[in-house]
Amino acid sequence: MKKYIILCLLILLVQSISAQRIVEGVVTDVGGHPVSAAIIKTVDATTKKTLHFCQTDAKGKFTITAQEGNILSISAISYKKQELKVTMDMPAQHITLEEDTKTLSEITVKAKPIKIKGDTIQYLLTTYKKEGDRTLADVLARVPGFDVNKENGEIQYEGKSISNFYIEGMNLMGGKYGLATKSLPQEDVATVEVMKHHQPIRVLDDFTYSDDNAINIRMKQGAKAHWVTTYSGGIGLKSHGGLWNFETFAMRLKPSFQTILTYKTNNIGKNIRRETDNLLSFNELQSPLSAMLSLPSPSPLLLKGRSLFNRTHVVSLNALQRIDENSQVNVQITFVNDRNEATSLRHSDFYTNSGIRTIENRKQYLEKSNDLFAKIKYENNAKNHYLKNELSGDFSWNKQWLNEQGTHPHKMMGNLPIYTLKDNFSIMKKYGKRLITLQSKNIMDVRPQQLYVDSLVQSINQHYYETNTDVSGSLRIGRFILSGEIGVNAGEHRFTSDLVGVPDSIGLLMGKSSFTFASFYTNPSIEYTVKDFNFTLSGDMSYNHYKYSLDNGQSKFLFSPNLRIRWKATASWTFSADASINTMQINAAQFYPTLVLQDYQYMNKGLAGYNLNKEKSVGVGVVYSDALKGTSIRFRISKSFGDSPYTSTQDFVGNYIVESLTQGDTKYNSWNMFLMASQGIGFLKGKLNVKALYNAMNSYMVQNNQRMPYDTKNLNITSNLDIGLIKGVDLTYKLTYGFHQMKMPAFGKTSNLNSWKHEGRLRVPLCKVLSLETLTEYYHNEIAQKEFKDMFFQDFTLIFKAKHFDLSLAWNNVFNNKSYSYGLNNTLSSSFSNQDIRGRELMLSFYYKP
Structure with missing residues (x-):
């Protein structure tokens, strides 16, 4: 059984x-x-x-x-x-x-606005959005801890610029992420993740401490299922002519492929050109060449849209193809066609040892430019190795015209092209607790430029080449990380100049030269981490040989030690201190034999000097961060003092001001302070931001062979309050204060300039689909000593909102103000400008998102 x-x-x-x-x-x-x-x-x-x-x-x-x-x-x-x-x-x-x-709606209501997982802080974007928000930048600007530059889309978190910008974990935009910030439709963004202490290169996680913040944009599922597109535009009227504005955005996100396409054009004073700025250029070679030929134009960006008379077209393509889990290929192409005009009256006082020299001119400025940027990048970012090669080209064709009437009437035209090529190669390999790295960076900058001033002709041709190749390694021994870098850096600057129409008695007008340099360097460092303390001691040592074609050249040994200490006292408080002794490298661009006519008034003169500037600096900082309470504070104060072997010179020769350097020690010292504080106001769905910058510096220059000391102090404070008073009623108030002081003991003069700006924006619903938005601006500017100019601007916008589109009717500069006045302090000079601005304008616009 x-x-x-x-x-x-x-x-x-x-x-x-x-x-x-x-x-x-x-x-x-x-x-x-x-x-x-x-x-x-x-x-x-x-x-x-x-x-x-x-x-x-x-x-x-x-x-x-x-x-x-x-x-x-x-x-x-x-x-x-x-x-x-x-x-x-x-x-x-x-x-x-x-x-x-339905489920999505329920989750959005119940989800926490902020989540913290380790070093990642996740913000639910829908918690902070308000009526009228269209792009990521619009909403992110009111999230506690964030600061967004509305002009170029740059993002700062807790007072520090982000180091990387990702969409769904992939770096599609590279350094030109402003196009995404200013274009991504906010309603398709689910969350914004802040990755603190972010190290983009995975193999460096165990070898390098990072204090950088990066952000990652997480899109809603629907935005990843198909093409996301938006269209906006409008037409309008101004006192002389018509207005237009059109923008289109298209995005496609797949697990292994991302692309963003944009086309934007307008003549309404919206500076879309700034959105193509390169916001992330870490670890790249930079050209030392400066704008030697530059017309003294009125500032087209002084009042942002109110002072910009533009006709702009921008086309961009960004594409990323993921090859496998670790590797990807990026392609970026951006083309900008821009035309802008500016008109102003400028009164300038130059303080000299023979009295005050005054120039008052009416300026009419025109600029036409075409800029093409292209980049292709391959990256393999694995846990035990890293490989990257990035090739980019930045080509600018820029022409400027300036007509001046007044004390010194002139007609000027500049043809100022700039062609830049860069290639950056990196390979890293991890062997247990050891890391080996090989990097090669290369740059070529070519500037064939001409300037025409009345009957004068200035031609210069500059070629700059530089390469930097190094091998580095790191070894972890317990709490110590030992690192070292050995490399060679070499470059050449070739210069040709020809100035026709100026008397030979002023100086050498035609010539050519070349300057080459080679540097063999090593950068040892030791990093020690114990509990919550991190100590890093490093020293840059190099042997340098310089050769100017018009002399025998020199060789020098340089050493610059640096010490950094960080203490993470609590989860919220971090303290830091640093000290350094820096010996500045020689600027290859200062070596040229001739006079160069910069504009109708200023000339530059090169100097063949091999002495080096030494600077000592100390600084302390503190960071407080509590994302859940919406509180962040960043404070840093530093002091720098140095001894430059050269002194800036300014000589008045006839109708020209000749600027250069002369042999002779110049001692200087400066204080710098930075404060950023942000506090979220949850019950009002808003935040309060305060930012302060202070700088004080003592220095001097030589003017017509006489030593002239001068002291400057600068203070800029910006506070911004963004709140929702009641449901549907939103208020933004921004206060900006600026103070600049220049003391000139030799003349017994002090120039103080104060400026105040009050800006208020109010949005009020009139009914379910109709709302009114007002913008009020009040300026109180000191244009001369104790002489102020008050200016008041008012805009009204009526907005009709439907499910997939908005219509708006804007009436800008209601009181039809035609000019803006401000004062400036420069080195041993001060000026007052009265600049033409955009008058009354009427604009009918639409925004459509399928």
Whole structure:
């Protein structure tokens, strides 16, 4: 009997086992993106009890045990649940989940606005958005801790510029991420992640301490399933002519491919050219060449849109192809066609040892430029190795015209092209606790330029080449990290100049030269971490040989030690201190033999000097950060004092001002202070930001062979309050204060200039679909000693909002102000400008997002 029972049980067990099977599959959304952490369950069809369950991995894959007749249940947050019946011959499943908009809505309401996971802080963007917000920049500007430059899209977090900008974990935009900040539709962004102490190169995680912040943009699932597009534009009227504005944005995000396309054009004073600025240029060679030929134009960006008379077109293409988990290829192309005009009246006083020299001119300025930027980048970023090669070209064709009437009437035209090529190569390999790195950076900068001033002609041709190749290694020994770098840096600056129409008695007008340099350097460092302290001691040592074509050259040995200490006292408080002794490298661009006419008034003169500037500096800083309370504070104060072997000179020769350097020690010292504080105001859905910059410096220059000391102090304070008073009513108030003081003991004069700006923006709903927005600006500028100019501007915008589009009617500069006045202090000079601005304008605009 016992044998029969055992036999029956074995038969039942075999049947049960034979009825079980393994079900495999992958879960994706409608766009083909894998859905991770989806819950997979097998359910008894009769009792509805759960028999087995599992979760999908990062690639959306799953494996689960099931029996024929069971129900396979698939569910995930924000998606509609699916159920399948398990069959005996069930193949591998590809399950597509559809979004559940109802669930998404419920989650958005209940989700926490801020989540912290280790060094990553996640902000739910919908918590901070308000009526009228269209782009990522609009919303991010009111998130506590963030500061967004509305002109170029640059992002700062807790007072420090971000080091990397990612979309879905991929670096699509590179250094020109302003295009994304100013274009990404905010309603498609789910969260913004701040990655503190971010190290973009994975192999360096264990070898280098990073104090950088990066952000990663997480898009909503719907934005990854298809092309995301937006269209906006408008037409309008001004006192003389018409207005236009048109922008289109297209984005496609896939697991292995990303692309963003934009086209923007306008003549309404919107500076879309700034969005193409290179905001991240860390670890790249920079050309030392400066704008030797530069017309003294009125500032086109003084009042932002109010002072910019432009016609601008910008086209951009950004594409990223992920090859595998670690490697990707990026392509970026940006083209800008820009035309802008400016008109102003400038009164300038130059303080000289023979009295005050005054020039008052009416300036009419025109600039036409074409800029082409292209970059291709390959990157392989794995845990044990890193490989990157980045080739870029930046080409600018720039022409300027300036007509001056007054004390010294002149007509000027500048043809100022700049062609720059760069290549950056890096390879790193990790061997256990050792790291070996090889880097090669290269740059070529070519500037064939001409300036025409009345009957004068100035031509210069500059070629600059530089290469820097180094090998470095790191070794971790317990709490110590020993690092070292050995490399060679070499370059050449070739210069040709020809000035026609100026008397030879002023100086050498035609000539050519070359300056070459080679440097063999080593940078040893030791880093020690104990508990919450991090100590880093490093020293830059180099042997340098310089050769100017017009002399025999020189060789020098340089040494610059640096000490940095960081103490993370608590989760919120971090303290730092640093000290350094720096010996500045020789500037290759200062070596040239001729006079160069910069504009109708200023000339520059080169100097063949091999002495080096030495500077000592000390600084302390403190950072407080509590993201959950929306509080962040960053404070730093530093003192620098140095001894320059040269003194700046300014000689008045006839109608010209000749600027140069002369042999002779100049001692200087300066104080610098930076403060940034941000506090979120949760119950008002807003925040308060305060930023302060202070600089004080003592120095002197030589003017017509007489030593002239001068002291300067600069203070800039900006505070910004953004709140929601009641539902639908939003208020922004911004106060900006500037103070500049210049003391000139030799003349017994002190020039103080103060400026105040009050800016208020109010948005009020008139009904469910209609709202009114007002912008008020008040300026109180000191244009001369104790002489102030008050200016008042008022704008009104009526906004109609529907489901997929907005219509707005804007009436700008209602009081039709035609000019803006301000004062400036320069080295031993002060000036007052009265600049023409855009008058009254009427603009009808639309915004459409399918």
